[in-house]
Amino acid sequence: MVSEAQKRAAAKYNREKMVQRVVRFSPNERDLLAHLDAQPNKAGYLKALIRADMEQSRE
Secondary structure (H helix, E strand, O other), X not given: OOOHHXXXXXXXXXXXXXXXXXXXXXXXXXXXXXXXXXXXOHXXXXXXXXHHHHHXXXX
């Protein structure tokens, strides 16, 4: 069980150190959303795609 102090510490860390972005999908992009939802690690998948794109841009 997580204590209230641990919850506060985690919330403070997330507020001060982490950055969050939101991606919205229109009804026409259901295929993209379905593909993303099929990934076990969505954040890791998106980061890998971005890193691959960055590498490709350097070439």
